[in-house]
Amino acid sequence: MKILVCISNVPDTTTKISFSSDNKELNTAGVQFVINPYDEYALTRAIELKESLGGSVTVLNVGLADTEANIRKALAIGADDAIRVNVKPTDSFLVAQQIAAIAKQEAYDLVLMGKESVDYNGFQVHGMVAELLGWPAIVPAIKLDVAGTTATLEREIEGGKEIVQVALPVVVSCQQPMSEPRIPNMRGIMTARTKPLKVVEPVSSEAKTKTEAYALPEKKSGVKLIDPANAGELISLLRNEAKVI
Amino acid sequence: MSVLVFIECADGKVKKSSLEAAFYGNQVATQLGTSAVGVAIGEVAADELKNLGQYGITKVLHDTEARLKDYVSQAYVKVVAAAAEKESASVIVLSNTNIGTGIGARLAARLQASYATNVVALPEISGETLKVKKTVFSGKAFADEVLTAATKIIALKKNAIEVAPTGSAEAGVEPFTTPLTDADFSGTPQETIRATGDVLLTEADIVVSGGRGLRGPENWHLIEDLAKALGAATACSKPVADVEWRPHHEHVGQTGITISPNLYIAVGISGAIQHLAGVNSSKVIVVINKDPEAPFFKAADYGIVGDVFEVVPKLIEAAKALEK
Numbered sequence: 001m002k003i004l005v006c007i008s009n010v011p012d013t014t015t016k017i018s019f020s021s022d023n024k025e026l027n028t029a030g031v032q033f034v035i036n037p038y039d040e041y042a043l044t045r046a047i048e049l050k051e052s053l054g055g056s057v058t059v060l061n062v063g064l065a066d067t068e069a070n071i072r073k074a075l076a077i078g079a080d081d082a083i084r085v086n087v088k089p090t091d092s093f094l095v096a097q098q099i100a101a102i103a104k105q106e107a108y109d110l111v112l113m114g115k116e117s118v119d120y121n122g123f124q125v126h127g128m129v130a131e132l133l134g135w136p137a138i139v140p141a142i143k144l145d146v147a148g149t150t151a152t153l154e155r156e157i158e159g160g161k162e163i164v165q166v167a168l169p170v171v172v173s174c175q176q177p178m179s180e181p182r183i184p185n186m187r188g189i190m191t192a193r194t195k196p197l198k199v200v201e202p203v204s205s206e207a208k209t210k211t212e213a214y215a216l217p218e219k220k221s222g223v224k225l226i227d228p229a230n231a232g233e234l235i236s237l238l239r240n241e242a243k244v245i
Numbered sequence: 246m247s248v249l250v251f252i253e254c255a256d257g258k259v260k261k262s263s264l265e266a267a268f269y270g271n272q273v274a275t276q277l278g279t280s281a282v283g284v285a286i287g288e289v290a291a292d293e294l295k296n297l298g299q300y301g302i303t304k305v306l307h308d309t310e311a312r313l314k315d316y317v318s319q320a321y322v323k324v325v326a327a328a329a330e331k332e333s334a335s336v337i338v339l340s341n342t343n344i345g346t347g348i349g350a351r352l353a354a355r356l357q358a359s360y361a362t363n364v365v366a367l368p369e370i371s372g373e374t375l376k377v378k379k380t381v382f383s384g385k386a387f388a389d390e391v392l393t394a395a396t397k398i399i400a401l402k403k404n405a406i407e408v409a410p411t412g413s414a415e416a417g418v419e420p421f422t423t424p425l426t427d428a429d430f431s432g433t434p435q436e437t438i439r440a441t442g443d444v445l446l447t448e449a450d451i452v453v454s455g456g457r458g459l460r461g462p463e464n465w466h467l468i469e470d471l472a473k474a475l476g477a478a479t480a481c482s483k484p485v486a487d488v489e490w491r492p493h494h495e496h497v498g499q500t501g502i503t504i505s506p507n508l509y510i511a512v513g514i515s516g517a518i519q520h521l522a523g524v525n526s527s528k529v530i531v532v533i534n535k536d537p538e539a540p541f542f543k544a545a546d547y548g549i550v551g552d553v554f555e556v557v558p559k560l561i562e563a564a565k566a567l568e569k
Contacts, residue, residue, distance in 0.1 A: 019386070155434070157437070159443070162434035211391075223547065226548070231555075231563070234547055236563070238531070244528065
């Protein structure tokens, strides 16, 4: 079982977002970058599958050298080796093309990643990779088991779930409760230093979208407080003033 | 040239989010001086499709092949791509749902298209490019995204635009078939398990959500009764899902489901930044918490500082007394 897990480098979920004075870049001063939380579900499930079925887990990141701390963290959690494609991930299609190019070089059985990144929330890369490879994609998955050459998955649908069987190889995007993310232990951290991290140059690709500017939401004008003794008044305000019920 | 709208259907009906996509598609078509065409897949009543005329759709291509009864990404993408080719679509509009975005991503790669998700406003058109506004950082910010490829795909976020049905014209419904192979149906669901009787969280206009302030799952009837009285869906905060008081698919927030209802009522939720990120696109936010310092009050439109066990029963009573 050869598994490729794609991770992205995102601001910690507690980050208060702000932008440069021209609103063209995220203000990264003081921001801690972490492995995208959804990708952690994919990474942990991949390691669990390797532990029960054998094989290997390769971690892939499309990004510049500043992402290597989080790649090492993924190795410390239990991935065997890592690849970094040395390019700034400016657009989902560019990232997907890099991942597809790597996936074509080796016979991976599974390409796993989170359902979306918590920064740009594209929900795009898995579908694009699957299309570029001509593989099925199961998105978003909440359960993944493999027996022989068949994967059995649960896929979330609006208001329920579907059980799907699919022949490998397949692209799967993950979300909770797929797995319980792990914290690297000291032994893992020590061995991660010696695990291979290969840096490769990108295949040529063309971005299809460009982010021109960012903006923060308008501040709320302030909360209107209602006396708890007359809580029912809230319902009439919601009907007559806010007109939402 | 046209604008193609993917019409998502469930239980024989067009989903509300697709009515929004249809209306949006028609607005874009008007901007571009062309018309909006729908593509629908699987079992759906003809009247439902004809009714799309009220939302500005002139014609709906309907593929009813039996194997398309359930959503399978490769097969659906082939159908939508064939419809886009037939109609020479320069813009394709989908809903920002699991199925809509699943199709959008594959379609973008297949058509070498520009693709934006979580879009919340009509595009600005400048020559061959479109500029759209979308939410990023899980709702903590907006981005202006410029779409430069010849084909543009837009996934419209729920409740982002006001829909006003106009006129009584019926959309023409045309049978549409697409050549598909067995390989396109790899990943057909074996079994579908649906929650019954509840309002769908992702489709809901009103959401009532509970946090640790409810103290335990045995008190959840307060959330459920208030939701029932308001015709709302129920949701919960991450800590509640983590301790399994409620299922994970009800968890709203940065690492759960991002929602944008007209009304979000947070009961006993303090409003951690990750929770806010998933719900702050809601039009109106109500916060009920006994702690006046709870950060959520800063993001709220209406608030009650009080004990949820005293406040919520009063709300249920008042909501039940409303004339529907």
